[in-house]
Each structure stands twice: as C-alpha cells, then as structure tokens.
Amino acid sequence: MQLTAQRGTAAPFAALLVAVLSFSLLQTMPVPALPDLQRAFGAGPVTVSWVLSAFLLTASVATGLLGRLGDMFGRRRVLLACLAVSAAGTLLAALAGSIGVLIAARAVQGVGAATFPLAFGIVRDGFPRERVPVAIGWISSTFGIGFGVGLVLPGLIVDALSWQWIFWLMLVVILAGLVAVWAFVPDSPARAPGRLDWAGAVLLTGGLVALLLAIGQRWGLAPRLGLLAVAVVLLVVFWVVESRLAAPLIDVSLLRRRSVLTSHVTALIIGFGMYGAFTLVPLLVETPSRLGYGFDASVTGAGLFIIPMAVTMLFASPLAGRLGARVGFKVPLVAACVVGAAGFVVLAVAHDTAWPIYLANGVLGIGVGLAFSALANLVVAAVTPAQTGEATGINTIMRTIGGTFGAQIASTIVASSAGESGYTTAFWLSAAALAVAALSALAGPGGRRA
Known part of the structure; x- marks a missing residue:
C-alpha cells in the first residue's frame, strides 16, 4: 500500500537509511584496520587482503540474486533476511579467533549488499511518485556518509580499544536497521511471479x-x-x-533498452574512475614527506582528507533527485561525470599541498553524489516495478566491477612508477575515464522516463 502522507513516509524512510548505512559501513570500516589485523593474526598481506576480497565477491553476487528474490517474494521480507545474515556475519567477525574465520565472516557480511536495490524497490513501491527521485538520492548519499565515517572512525576505535570493536559497532548499526525495518517498513503487494x-x-x-x-x-x-x-x-x-x-533469474532483454544499457555502461566506467580516488588519496597523504611528497598522515588523518567528499556527497545526491525530476536524470549524470573529471584534474596538477586535495575531494563528492543518485533513478524509471530489484542490483554490480578494476589499475600504476609520478598518471587516467563516462551518459535517451 502506498504511503501518501509525509508523516507516513518519515519513519519507513529513516529505517531504510539506517539499513543502507549499515552496508556502507561494512564496506569501508575494516579497510583502515588491515595493518592491525595483519599483526594480530600474523598473516601476510595477500592473506589479509581476502578480508576485503571475500566481502566484495559475496556482495557482487548477492546484489543481483537477492534483488531478484525481492522482486519475487517481497522486498521487505528479503531485506530483513539480508540484515539478519549480515548481523550474523558481523557477530562472527567480532568473535573471530583466526584470519580464516574472519575472512569467512566477511563473506557472510557481503550479503548486506542487497540492501541498496531492495531499498530502491521499497521506495518505488510505497512512496508517492513525486518523492521517489529525492528519496533515492538520499539513499544514494548514504554511501558517502558511510564511506567518510568508515575511514575516520576505525583509527580512533583501534587506538582506544581494539579491532574487534569495529565489528561490535557495526553490529549495533545493523541490528538498529533490522529492528527499524521490521517496525516501520510496510510490506508491498508488488511481486514478479516466477521460480528461482x-x-x-x-x-x-x-x-x-x-x-x-x-x-x-x-x-x-x-x-x-x-x-x-x-x-x-x-x-x-x-x-x-x-x-x-x-x-x-535476470531479464537480459532489459539490456536492449538504451536507457538501461547506457546506465550500466556508465556505472562501470564511473566505478573505474571514481574508486581510484578512494584508493589513492589515503595512500598519498600517508606517504612520508621525506620522499618529497606526501603529508605523514596517520590512518585517522588520512580519513579526514576524505571528509569533504562525504559532506558534499550528502547534499549532491538529493539535489540530483530534485534536478532530475524537473529536467531528466541525464542532465545530472552528465554533470556528475564532468564535475568528477574536474576534481581529478585538480588532484593531478596540485597534490603537493593539502588544501587542493581537500578541494578536489569536495568536488569529487559532488560528482559521486550526482552520479549515484542519477544512475539509480535512471534505472528505476526505465523498468517496471517488478524489475526494480534486479535492474538496480545489476547496476550496482557494474559499478563494483568497475571500481575493483579501477582500484587495481591505479594501485599497479603507483607501484610500478617512481615516486610521485605514479599518482599523477593515475589521477589523469581517472579524469579521462570520467570524460568517457560523460560521453556514455550523453548516448542515453533524454527525459525523465525511458
């Protein structure tokens, strides 16, 4: 049943925000603690990297599969199951006594990735049509909130307590989301009949x-x-x-729709370009200044460089929803790519002092916020309600694959280059990728709906 009054949408919307925030935290909070985990378990760098890889693999698979299951059996029901499984994985991670158990726990946590496509589907099913674009924008912006918090907070937690408390804190957020969804999000009658x-x-x-x-x-x-x-x-x-x-399982005929195909291709390229900043900026600022570049930043200090990105992303995503509802979501998507490219140009030409890095990250946050909101809205508008989960799930997978590839290429460029030049090359590559993404977005159809 559609929620028609503002009072009726406030509590369900807040519940969905907490649910998707829990996944955003799961994605990034263990990253700053990787050196501590390596020391705690006596593991090598390749082994400890599986703490991230296991999560990423499960998340990529779960996003599409569980988005489709939500379309078939009810999104609220599947969302509650995802949050419960993520909570179980987080509890196991907090109690892990070996690196193998921790990696297995992270694989279980990856199931939480399906919260994004499921939340988009719930918003489309239950919210008034005029509020859907902005609501999707706010949900998309939680990625920025979780990303910024996930890079800053773990350093403080590990210094004051221990790495286990990172997972205890995440468990509290997941359980809060689980209870809130159970209490405030109504079930939807929308179903896509079929069998798994x-x-x-x-x-x-x-x-x-x-x-x-x-x-x-x-x-x-x-x-x-x-x-x-x-x-x-x-x-x-x-x-x-x-x-x-x-x-x-997934209706591949959707890719014959130009709006869906161009959105997925653009998400892949944006992921490739944008995730380079997420990977390289912390590495750059943590580099000892005695090498001629870098800022001797601690793990917590490196996270502070990312805060401008999280803040501007928080405001840019809802703005994309409002702008797209008026002029079509192609406009904010193209703008996102252009703005993001500009941010990387600043990083490429002026990363020898701190303030241009703060400025560039703020600009990139605008690009990321506009892009994530516009992509989600373009996909939602191009498919039927029964296809929302699978379509937005595939779009998230494309962004994840692009991000994985982009982070790997960027890290390889830096590792194989002498000193600062590797960062410069990688930033220019990201700028070029976002310029290509702008062309891909331009190839999509204009207007609000496909």
Whole structure:
C-alpha cells in the first residue's frame, strides 16, 4: 500500500537509511584496520587482503540474486533476511579467533549488499511518485556518509580499544536497521511471479567470482588470464541460458533498452574512475614527506582528507533527485561525470599541498553524489516495478566491477612508477575515464522516463 502522507513516509524512510548505512559501513570500516589485523593474526598481506576480497565477491553476487528474490517474494521480507545474515556475519567477525574465520565472516557480511536495490524497490513501491527521485538520492548519499565515517572512525576505535570493536559497532548499526525495518517498513503487494532459476544463479555466481578474482587479486599473469577466460565463458553461457527462459533469474532483454544499457555502461566506467580516488588519496597523504611528497598522515588523518567528499556527497545526491525530476536524470549524470573529471584534474596538477586535495575531494563528492543518485533513478524509471530489484542490483554490480578494476589499475600504476609520478598518471587516467563516462551518459535517451 502506498504511503501518501509525509508523516507516513518519515519513519519507513529513516529505517531504510539506517539499513543502507549499515552496508556502507561494512564496506569501508575494516579497510583502515588491515595493518592491525595483519599483526594480530600474523598473516601476510595477500592473506589479509581476502578480508576485503571475500566481502566484495559475496556482495557482487548477492546484489543481483537477492534483488531478484525481492522482486519475487517481497522486498521487505528479503531485506530483513539480508540484515539478519549480515548481523550474523558481523557477530562472527567480532568473535573471530583466526584470519580464516574472519575472512569467512566477511563473506557472510557481503550479503548486506542487497540492501541498496531492495531499498530502491521499497521506495518505488510505497512512496508517492513525486518523492521517489529525492528519496533515492538520499539513499544514494548514504554511501558517502558511510564511506567518510568508515575511514575516520576505525583509527580512533583501534587506538582506544581494539579491532574487534569495529565489528561490535557495526553490529549495533545493523541490528538498529533490522529492528527499524521490521517496525516501520510496510510490506508491498508488488511481486514478479516466477521460480528461482538455479542454473542461472550458479552461472552468474561462477562468472562474477572468476571475473573479480581475475581483476582483484595480484596473482601471476597466467592464472589471471585463465580466470578471465572462465569468466567470459560462464557469463556468455549465462546470457544464452537466460535469454531462452520464460522466467529467468535476470531479464537480459532489459539490456536492449538504451536507457538501461547506457546506465550500466556508465556505472562501470564511473566505478573505474571514481574508486581510484578512494584508493589513492589515503595512500598519498600517508606517504612520508621525506620522499618529497606526501603529508605523514596517520590512518585517522588520512580519513579526514576524505571528509569533504562525504559532506558534499550528502547534499549532491538529493539535489540530483530534485534536478532530475524537473529536467531528466541525464542532465545530472552528465554533470556528475564532468564535475568528477574536474576534481581529478585538480588532484593531478596540485597534490603537493593539502588544501587542493581537500578541494578536489569536495568536488569529487559532488560528482559521486550526482552520479549515484542519477544512475539509480535512471534505472528505476526505465523498468517496471517488478524489475526494480534486479535492474538496480545489476547496476550496482557494474559499478563494483568497475571500481575493483579501477582500484587495481591505479594501485599497479603507483607501484610500478617512481615516486610521485605514479599518482599523477593515475589521477589523469581517472579524469579521462570520467570524460568517457560523460560521453556514455550523453548516448542515453533524454527525459525523465525511458
């Protein structure tokens, strides 16, 4: 049943914000604590990197699968299940006595990635139509909030307490989201009849896992090429199988719609470009100044450089919703790419002092906020309510794959270059990627709806 009064939307909307914030925190909070985890468990850098990789792999698979399950069986029900599984994984992480258990716990936590497509679907089902774009913008902006908090807070927690308290704090947020969704978010009658396509689920899972391992792990060239070949074969077979089923796991025919296809391609390129800043700026500012660049920042200090991005993202995402509702979401998406490219140009030419980095991160936050909100709204407007979960889930997967690839390429450029020049090259590459993303966004149809 649609929520028509403002008072009726406030509590469900707040509950959804807490739910999606919990996933945003899960994604980033363990990152600053990786050196402490490596020392605590006596693990090598490759092993401890699986604390991130395991989460990313599960998140990429769960986003599409559970978004589709929400379309089939009810988004509130599946969202509650996702939050419960994430809470169980977070509790296991807090109690982990070995690096293997912690990696397994992080894989379980990745199920929480489906909160974003499920929340978008709930908003579309239950909110008044005129409020949907802004609500999606606010939900998208929680990525910035969680990202900024997730980089600053863990350093303080580890210094004052221990790494376990990072997960205890996340558990509290997840449980708060679980209770709030259960208490305030009504169920929706919208359903997409069908049965679960197990063959498609296995093929998609295998293809995504192979692809993300190929681009996200620093193995030899031969294993990575082999994994890439496996990924291509599995995803091609997945496409063929899904195109022939009456009730597929993911309706691949959606990609024949220009608005959906260009949104997914643009999300892939934006992820490639934007995630370079998330990876490189902390590394740059933590570099000892005796090398001729860097700012000797601590983990907490490095997080402070990201705060302008989180703040501007918080305001840019709702703005994209309001602007898009008036002139179409193609406009804020193109603007997002142009603004983001400008931010990376500033980083490329003026990263030898602190204030341009703060300025550039603020500019990038505007670009990220506009992009995430516009992409979500473009996809939601291009599909039927019954397809919202799977369509927005795939868009999130594309952004994640692009981000994984972009972070890997950026890190490789810095590692293989002498000193500061690697950062300059990587920032120019991100600027170029966002310029290409602007062209991709321009290729999409104009107007509010497909």
